[in-house]
Structures are given as C-alpha cells and as structure tokens.
Amino acid sequence: MNAAANVVTARGLRKAYKNKLALDNTAFDIPTGRIVGLIGPNGAGKTTALKAILGLIPFEGDLKVLGRDPRTQRNDLMRDVCFIADVAVLPRWIRVGEAIEFVAGVHPRFDRAKCERFLANTQLKPNLRVRELSKGMIVQLHLALVMAIDARLLVLDEPTLGLDILYRKQFYQRLLEDYFDEEKTIIVTTHQVEEIEHILTDVMFIRDGKVVLNSDMETLGERFVEVLVNADRAEEARALQPLDERALPFGKTVMLFDGVPPERIAGLGETRTPGLADLFVATMKGTYA
Numbered sequence: 369m370n371a372a373a374n375v376v377t378a379r380g381l382r383k384a385y386k387n388k389l390a391l392d393n394t395a396f397d398i399p400t401g402r403i404v405g406l407i408g409p410n411g412a413g414k415t416t417a418l419k420a421i422l423g424l425i426p427f428e429g430d431l432k433v434l435g436r437d438p439r440t441q442r443n444d445l446m447r448d449v450c451f452i453a454d455v456a457v458l459p460r461w462i463r464v465g466e467a468i469e470f471v472a473g474v475h476p477r478f479d480r481a482k483c484e485r486f487l488a489n490t491q492l493k494p495n496l497r498v499r500e501l502s503k504g505m506i507v508q509l510h511l512a513l514v515m516a517i518d519a520r521l522l523v524l525d526e527p528t529l530g531l532d533i534l535y536r537k538q539f540y541q542r543l544l545e546d547y548f549d550e551e552k553t554i555i556v557t558t559h560q561v562e563e564i565e566h567i568l569t570d571v572m573f574i575r576d577g578k579v580v581l582n583s584d585m586e587t588l589g590e591r592f593v594e595v596l597v598n599a600d601r602a603e604e605a606r607a608l609q610p611l612d613e614r615a616l617p618f619g620k621t622v623m624l625f626d627g628v629p630p631e632r633i634a635g636l637g638e639t640r641t642p643g644l645a646d647l648f649v650a651t652m653k654g655t656y657a
C-alpha cells in the first residue's frame with residue numbers, strides 16, 4: 369500500500385512519560401475508508417496514540433496524519449479531523465440550542481440539519497442547559513455535534529462511556545449508516561468489544577505501548593479459527609498448539625488456533641470464526657498475571 373492511501377502512517381512512534389513508556393517504538397498504518405478499532409487493556413497506550421495522532425502531545429518518531437506532521441501542522445490538520453475529547457469541555461451553562469449555534473458558527477463543515485436529526489428522538493430539547501442534562505445526555509449532545517461535522521478523520525476515544533445500551537447500539541449504527549463512507553476514516557477505542565465488532569473493518573490490538581496485531585476483519589477470520597473439540601480428540605488438538613483453550617460442559621473444549629492450515633484442523637471438531645472479544649482475551653493472556 370502506498371503512503372498516500374494511508375490516513376495515518378506511524379514508524380518508531382515513542383512516547384515516554386516520566387515513569388512510563390506509553391508508546392514503545394511502535395509502527396502501524398491506517399488506510400483511508402476504514403473503521404478501525406483500537407483495542408487494548410487499561411493503560412496500554414490507546415489514548416496516548418490518539419493524542420499523538422491529534423497533535424495534542426509531544427512524541428518521538430515519524431507520524432503522518434493525512435500527510436501532515438501533527439506536531440508542526442496541527443492547525444492545518446484540524447480542518448480535516450474531528451474528535452471527541454473529554455465531554456466535560458461543554459460549558460455547564462450553555463443551552464443545547466446555543467451549543468449547536470456555536471458549532472455552526474465556528475465550523476464550516478458542520479451540518480446543522482444533520483445534528484438536529486441525531487437529536488430528534490432524544491430528550492435533548494434546545495432550551496435545556498448542559499447542567500440540567502444527565503451524564504449520558506451530555507455525551508449524546510457531544511456525539512451529535514461531532515458527527516454532524518464532515519471530517520475526513522474522526523477520532524473517538526471511548527465514545528459511549530456512560531451511555532445506555534439502546535443509545536450505544538443506535539450510535540454505532542448511525543456512525544455506520546449516516547456518517548461513514550469510503551472517503552472517511554474512523555478510529556475508535558472502546559472496551560465494549562462485542563458492541564463494535566460488527567461495524568469495524570479493521571482492528572488494532574495494542575499492548576504495553578506496541579501495536580501487536582493490525583489486521584482487517586476478513587484476514588482475521590482466515591487466520592484465526594475456533595474449534596469445538598471433543599474430549600477424545602483433545603490431545604491431538606493440543607499438539608497443534610492452540611493460542612488458548614477453555615472448557616465447555618460435557619467434556620468439550622474450545623481451542624483457538626492462529627494460522628494453522630484448515631486441513632490440519634478439519635476433523636477435530638466443529639469450527640467457527642472467533643469473536644473479537646475471545647480473540648482479544650487470548651492475545652492478551654498474561655496481562656494481569
């Protein structure tokens with residue numbers, strides 16, 4: 369893939385805080401027109417990576433975002449990038465209607481009608497002040513404001529924290545249907561892996577400041593396979609060195625294999641593509657050991 373087709377190219381990306389290496393000389397590419405899930409345990413470096421991409425922190429290494437260096441060309445970059453920072457940035461006194469007015473005034477690519485559509489079926493009425501909203505309603509407002517901006521790169525750091533499951537589902541569905549197209553790229557972090565896996569085109573697992581897996585979902589489905597192994601075939605299956613295994617009732621075991629040719633697995637039991645959550649748990653084994 370050539371560099372121009374990538375929205376983000378990172379090489380030797382390193383961020384050292386006083387007592388912690390948050391990004392450890394890592395490398396990755398994010399192509400245009402993808403929805404990438406950045407997934408990792410607490411403290412893995414997800415937010416740090418996003419902050420580097422947005423030019424919010426100093427760091428070492430090569431990083432190009434939409435062809436620009438976020439350290440030196442941040443203003444220019446921000447015309448094409450949109451992100452949800454801490455939702456606390458909305459002032460408590462502002463009314464919903466005024467917040468919409470404000471963003472419409474400062475952002476040339478803000479689509480007011482779209483924002484109003486996002487809020488149409490919520491309890492967010494124009495006259496309400498932020499201080500009168502619940503935590504989740506503040507997030508809803510924030511998301512509506514941001515999703516109505518036509519940016520080439522949208523960065524979402526735990527966007528649905530504090531939202532109820534109905535809204536979370538609706539949010540991801542809207543993101544896919546009303547926001548995303550092949551010219552846009554979305555990077556999203558979340559711990560609710562199961563909820564986003566159906567909208568992701570790519571996934572990046574990050575651990576101890578390094579991207580340890582970066583793949584599109586299709587390739588992932590070809591590379592990793594889960595087999596439901598009967599007790600009498602368990603030893604044979606174990607010899608193929610599963611990444612992980614877990615017991616099921618009635619003596620069956622689910623084993624997860626990485627890159628084992630299908631013909632070697634065939635016959636051991638029923639096979640299926642692992643869910644992203646199980647894959648994540650298997651890959652991150654030992655994190656809290």
Ligand SMILES: Nc1ncnc2c1ncn2[C@@H]1O[C@H](COP(=O)(O)OP(=O)(O)OP(=O)(O)O)[C@@H](O)[C@H]1O
Pocket residue numbers: 385386387388389390408409410411412413414415416417
């Ligand atoms: N401003 C800071 N000063 C010092 N250390 C920091 C700072 N910000 C982050 N860190 C450290 O860097 C590491 C990565 O933090 P980061 O916020 O990127 O993790 P994360 O993957 O987003 O985690 P979580 O899932 O818990 O939000 C952590 O060990 C954290 O303690």
